[in-house]
Amino acid sequence: MNINQLQKKIGDRIRILRESKGITQQNLAAICNFEKANLSRLEAGRTNPTISTLYKISQALEISIAELVDVETAN
Amino acid sequence: MNINQLQKKIGDRIRILRESKGITQQNLAAICNFEKANLSRLEAGRTNPTISTLYKISQALEISIAELVDVETAN
DNA sequence: AAATAGGTTATCATATATGACAACCAAAAG
DNA sequence: CTTTTGGTTGTCATATATGATAACCTATTT
Numbered sequence: 472m473n474i475n476q477l478q479k480k481i482g483d484r485i486r487i488l489r490e491s492k493g494i495t496q497q498n499l500a501a502i503c504n505f506e507k508a509n510l511s512r513l514e515a516g517r518t519n520p521t522i523s524t525l526y527k528i529s530q531a532l533e534i535s536i537a538e539l540v541d542v543e544t545a546n
Numbered sequence: 547m548n549i550n551q552l553q554k555k556i557g558d559r560i561r562i563l564r565e566s567k568g569i570t571q572q573n574l575a576a577i578c579n580f581e582k583a584n585l586s587r588l589e590a591g592r593t594n595p596t597i598s599t600l601y602k603i604s605q606a607l608e609i610s611i612a613e614l615v616d617v618e619t620a621n
Numbered sequence: 622a623a624a625t626a627g628g629t630t631a632t633c634a635t636a637t638a639t640g641a642c643a644a645c646c647a648a649a650a651g
Numbered sequence: 652c653t654t655t656t657g658g659t660t661g662t663c664a665t666a667t668a669t670g671a672t673a674a675c676c677t678a679t680t681t
Contacts, residue, residue: 509669519596543611
């Protein structure tokens with residue numbers, strides 16, 4: 472798995488988790504105190520997020536970081 | 547837990563895992579194709595690493611990213 | 622039709638992660 | 652004592668993540 476694939480997987484995971492909580496990007500961005508545009512970029516897998524960014528998202532989604540970045544098990 | 551604390555925890559975890567494999571920073575850095583100095587900074591919790599950096603480290607340590615960033619359970 | 626909702630993309634400014642390099646330190650080995 | 656080992660710290664250059672803002676798009680609602 473290369474870095475682009477990883478970014479994509481992380482982005483997909485954020486989206487799936489967000490949707491499963493039934494909230495919009497705008498909403499999640501607000502909870503994280505993020506810029507909405509950046510969340511869109513993240514979910515699209517277009518950036519290489521920092522651990523602090525991912526932590527904020529995990530907190531907003533009420534899961535651990537480990538759970539958030541658990542993208543390897545599904546292969 | 548604030549971002550500085552998180553960085554510190556991640557850094558500690560990297561160190562502990564590295565030491566448990568019995569390899570030096572220089573060694574791990576080489577496997578990851580990292581600059582040794584940066585690994586030192588990471589372990590010291592002085593930087594906010596990107597997911598790609600953490601992924602490379604997790605691969606070198608032969609664990610998943612989720613395992614690497616699992617710093618919340620102990621507290 | 623116009624307004625709203627949800628999301629996407631671009632541009633720009635700023636902070637900083639990372640690489641490269643070098644110098645330093647303490648402890649251990651020779 | 653000198654050399655080696657393992658790690659730390661600083662400086663600088665470069666790429667880019669993130670925030671701020673704005674414009675755009677589609678679908679739905681009013």
